[in-house]
Amino acid sequence: MDIITIIVLTGLTNFTFGFYSWQQISNPESHYACKAFALAQLIKAVSFILYAIALYQGHDHLRLIANLLIFIGCWAEVRSYNQLASAGLKSGFLWAGAIVSCSVFTWFHFTSGDGPNNTMIVTSSVLLVLPFSASVYALYQLLKQHPASVFPRVLLIVNAMIGLFCLIRAPLAASDAAFIMTRPMLVNQAFMFATFILGLGNGIGFIGFLKERSDERLRVRANIDYLTGIYNRHYFEQLAEARIQTGEDFTLYFLDIDKFKAVNDRYGHATGDEVLRLFGKLLRDQQERHNGLVGRLGGEEFGILLQGHNSASHDAIIQQLRQDFADLTDNKLGQPMSFSLGACSSCDASSLHDIMHNADLLLYDAKHQLGSR
Numbered sequence: 001m002d003i004i005t006i007i008v009l010t011g012l013t014n015f016t017f018g019f020y021s022w023q024q025i026s027n028p029e030s031h032y033a034c035k036a037f038a039l040a041q042l043i044k045a046v047s048f049i050l051y052a053i054a055l056y057q058g059h060d061h062l063r064l065i066a067n068l069l070i071f072i073g074c075w076a077e078v079r080s081y082n083q084l085a086s087a088g089l090k091s092g093f094l095w096a097g098a099i100v101s102c103s104v105f106t107w108f109h110f111t112s113g114d115g116p117n118n119t120m121i122v123t124s125s126v127l128l129v130l131p132f133s134a135s136v137y138a139l140y141q142l143l144k145q146h147p148a149s150v151f152p153r154v155l156l157i158v159n160a161m162i163g164l165f166c167l168i169r170a171p172l173a174a175s176d177a178a179f180i181m182t183r184p185m186l187v188n189q190a191f192m193f194a195t196f197i198l199g200l201g202n203g204i205g206f207i208g209f210l211k212e213r214s215d216e217r218l219r220v221r222a223n224i225d226y227l228t229g230i231y232n233r234h235y236f237e238q239l240a241e242a243r244i245q246t247g248e249d250f251t252l253y254f255l256d257i258d259k260f261k262a263v264n265d266r267y268g269h270a271t272g273d274e275v276l277r278l279f280g281k282l283l284r285d286q287q288e289r290h291n292g293l294v295g296r297l298g299g300e301e302f303g304i305l306l307q308g309h310n311s312a313s314h315d316a317i318i319q320q321l322r323q324d325f326a327d328l329t330d331n332k333l334g335q336p337m338s339f340s341l342g343a344c345s346s347c348d349a350s351s352l353h354d355i356m357h358n359a360d361l362l363l364y365d366a367k368h369q370l371g372s373r
């Protein structure tokens, strides 16, 4: 395919992904790296279109502008990957990279004679190795953080591939004075095709990664109680049902904080929230220690599922929970708080519904006794 056609296609690809990413900036589920990525793609889109025009018309200064925009676009892309992976590359380094690349290229442009020539190809190839290496570094960090995701791998492969291509192209161009972009050479066509694949891979990899990330966040949010950070009722029941299906023996405890309304009334709703968070954290610690399952069932009512039947070990766990909750609330409010509970084991009922119903009745009895005291 004609090299100018490939360049135009590359520009259009960058434009498409840039436009889409730009629209995603205002999406609250998006990542802040989206802005740098969108800018990078749009800058590269403009640069490739200008480059195609410059080569077509033999316009030297337009070719210079297009090349400078490519450097800026590549460094902006490094910035987006750096933000996405929190890779720790300093902002000053990225700015310096862009400024040095543009300055060196401009100097060679004016000293290497008119028209496209091999010096310019060597210069641009060498200068592009640095941003691609920095991108590879940041994307490697991203891959380490998300080893199960295919998208960081795609990004890493296309950026490493084009960086390697630049490394190979530089000595090839240096050894051949006739090595110019407008000459229909296989290496040039292959390089531009690789650039097209890079544009495609970057767009698919970046947008795919953001989509995967936002899906995961939504999934977590749908299952987690926003205040306490433990599972919500719906997900708690789902996981408990799954344990029934596998035939696991367990005991379900319903816990309801006593006199909670008085905390709200006396100290305010924010303090009430903090007590709930604190209780949620205590339960989560138990979940981690005992491979249990905990959830907020609503208001100041919580569920804890412990493996096995009611036993001395369960009593010890509940006792520890009571003690920790009393100590923490005593410290915070100057009065120890407690909770009532009702329990039912999986061998005393045939369905989750019945287990929960029994536990609820026993909790109700416990509350009733507390009220009549």
Ligand SMILES: Nc1nc2c(ncn2[C@@H]2O[C@H](COP(=O)(O)OP(=O)(O)OP(=O)(O)O)[C@@H](O)[C@H]2O)c(=O)[nH]1
Binding pocket: 227, 256, 257, 258, 259, 260, 261, 262, 264, 268, 269, 270, 271, 272, 273, 276, 298, 299, 300, 367
């Ligand atoms: N701060 C806060 N309060 C909540 C939340 N959800 C429910 N509540 C409050 O929890 C209180 C529950 O009141 P009650 O059902 O009377 O419970 P209680 O005061 O603990 O009484 P007993 O259970 O009988 O000991 C109500 O005042 C609700 O407004 C929440 O997310 N945050």
